[in-house]
Amino acid sequence: DTGVSQDPRHKITKRGQNVTFRCDPISEHNRLYWYRQTLGQGPEFLTYFQNEAQLEKSRLLSDRFSAERPKGSFSTLEIQRTEQGDSAMYLCASSPVVGGGTEAFFGQGTRLTVV
Amino acid sequence: TQLLEQSPQFLSIQEGENLTVYCNSSSVFSSLQWYRQEPGEGPVLLVTVVTGGEVKKLKRLTFQFGDARKDSSLHITAAQPGDTGLYLCAGANQAGTALIFGKGTTLSVSS
Numbered sequence: 001d002t003g004v005s006q007d008p009r010h011k012i013t014k015r016g017q018n019v020t021f022r023c024d025p026i027s028e029h030n031r032l033y034w035y036r037q038t039l040g041q042g043p044e045f046l047t048y049f050q051n052e053a054q055l056e057k058s059r060l061l062s063d064r065f066s067a068e069r070p071k072g073s074f075s076t077l078e079i080q081r082t083e084q085g086d087s088a089m090y091l092c093a094s095s096p097v098v099g100g101g102t103e104a105f106f107g108q109g110t111r112l113t114v115v
Numbered sequence: 116t117q118l119l120e121q122s123p124q125f126l127s128i129q130e131g132e133n134l135t136v137y138c139n140s141s142s143v144f145s146s147l148q149w150y151r152q153e154p155g156e157g158p159v160l161l162v163t164v165v166t167g168g169e170v171k172k173l174k175r176l177t178f179q180f181g182d183a184r185k186d187s188s189l190h191i192t193a194a195q196p197g198d199t200g201l202y203l204c205a206g207a208n209q210a211g212t213a214l215i216f217g218k219g220t221t222l223s224v225s226s
Contacts, residue, residue, distance in 0.1 A: 056210070056212045108156055108157050
């Protein structure tokens, strides 16, 4: 399977704990995105990497959130001191740099539940 | 701020009916994309429309990009239960660094 892979698929954590999610993009894709989606809503942009450089961060991304993409390959999204409001589906997507297009290919997501 | 508004928010129809969902904005987009998402899964790209007035067909799905590149529509002919899902439109922000999504149209097709 050469699609975008996310791990874990589901995560239940207690409020105040830290969690980390991993995303493996399609191998030849330079661009990587993280999105958050709550029930009944479209995905909300969190952050964008081109290769290893984090080029854009949404105001939604509080100081408790940090994302990395070492070596421009896989990426991790860490949430520190989780809150109940962090419960959501976290989606990773990757995109090739073809004519500047932003067609995104999504992983299956990580469903986070904070109890 | 670029926003995409989708309508209707919910649509429940019988198998065999036709339907149209809309994606509108006050901003011009260089392209718009349509995705379909099933519960518990990530969105799957259906089509990208680039040229104003462009029409693309994908089996029973017809996508149109408005002449002014501010809106798009998705028409489904003879809907089937397998068409059930959340339909999302998305466009690139002005910097080209992110996709902005609408809130989606939840379609339910019953047999």
